Amino acid sequence: MRRSLHIAVAAAALLAAPAMLPAATYRVDDSGTQVSNNSVQMRWDSPLPGGAARSGVTGALNVALRLNVAAWRGRVGRIYMTLPASPSGPLSATWSTQGRLLPGSLRAGERTLVYSGLISDSALEDTLRLTLQADGQRLVRAEALNFSFEIDLDDP
Template sequence: MMLRRLPITARLAACTLLATFLYLALAMHDAQAQSRSYPVDDSASQVLERLVPMEWDSTPGSGAASHAVSGTVTVLVRLDVAPWRGRPGRIYMSLPHQPSGPVTATWTTRGPLLPGVLRAGERQLVYAGPIDTALIEDTMRLHLQADGRRLGRNEQLDFSFEIEPGAL
């Protein structure tokens, strides 16, 4: 009822403002809907070396400031993306924070997945594009680095994958 009492220019301005607000609200909703991520089943992936021997990057006690240890492992990655087949998407690899402290993974790939670097507690883009098949397969060569002073004898890293369908 208030709009009827306002001059026509004020009513037009109010309608324009309302339309702009609704447009922005819908755009934000669409952006949030597209940025939803879903877990990707990677249970068919295979780690070729069950135990990764970690070696000191420099000899402790030799005056070197580094306490880093590193090791390398090969993983045959198999991502079941069948639910998103025929749609574009962005796939991320993540690694939760580790109780033993910072861990960094650097990897190379041989197929459709992107090479990259990932620190514990982060996620990294490994694929962006159309999902044309039910399974994305690649071979990753992961180089792991951690603080040797804090690393336990048998630590397990639980990498996981998630997809944002519709995002490019």
């Protein structure tokens, strides 16, 4: 079963781009990506939420990322992961990789660099260990997170 990087964050369980202007920006097809679990169970960061205690929640999942970059093979560019703003307030994602892509972090409403250089293959593949963090007092229901990827190409 193919799943794009579309993740639902379940709260029910706990109830910089460079300054240079790119020649062109395109959305990257990530439909070959496999997400280990589309519904992430978030857990309180501290045992006593509310009051002086922290209200953050954290959840993690594995992602077998496959980006179809065949259209740009032989070109030089930068690939960014994006995440639209979250309706439930501040949300961040951090990830580690197996080495093909850059590890990093991202806040909802931003984009961050995950690859820079020559596109030498038709697909860019890596395994990400993705950790999500949110404000548990504002996250009151499941929320879909629609990560996506963009490529900025240098002039040929």
